[in-house]
Amino acid sequence: MTNLVLLVLMFCGGIAIAVQPSINARLAQKVGALESSCISFAVGTLVLIAVVLSAGKGNLRAAAGTNWWEWTGGAFGAFFVTMTIFVVPRVGTAAAMSVVIAAQLTTGVLLDHYGAFGLRHVPFDLKRLLGCLFLFAGATLIARR
Known part of the structure; x- marks a missing residue:
């Protein structure tokens, strides 16, 4: 795939x-916050099982040879989905997402700088610092009422 296709997919x-937090928050009004999070992950799991069965090219058996921390992504995902279910109805989707985006990109800059998890090293520089500061400034403007 070309970089353009990958960026469009992202x-x-x-x-x-x-969109997901608003949908999950709406479901939470009817079934409860934790229950909504559970349903969200269950549906996501079913979708991924179908995708793996129809198009998967990996090796699920290789999971037995992985490090314990490589399994924590699902826990982080569950935390994120559950927090959005609690926060979005109280502060709004834009405010919640602006803070999430600022945190994600700032964390990404730090992970890149250290080449965390054995991934590509991208040094921290003034442009990235300014980008992070502008992200937090934007999140503050969006989140204020």
Whole structure:
């Protein structure tokens, strides 16, 4: 896949991340916050099982040879989804997402700088610092009432 296609897919992923908390919060009004989070992950699991069965090219058996911390992504995802279910109805989708985006990108800059988890090293520089500061400034403007 070209970088353009990958970036378009990530753009679509960003839309999904912005819409998901509102949908989950609406479901939570009817079934409860933790229950909504559980349903969200159950549906996501079913979708991924179908995708793996139809298009998967990996090796699920190799999971037995992984490090314990490589399994924590699901726990972080559950935490994120559950927090959005609690926060979005109280502060609004834009405020919640602006803080999430600022935190995600700032954390990404730090992870890149240290080459965390064995991934590519991208040094921290003044442009990245300014980008992070502008992100937090934007999040503050959006989150204020």
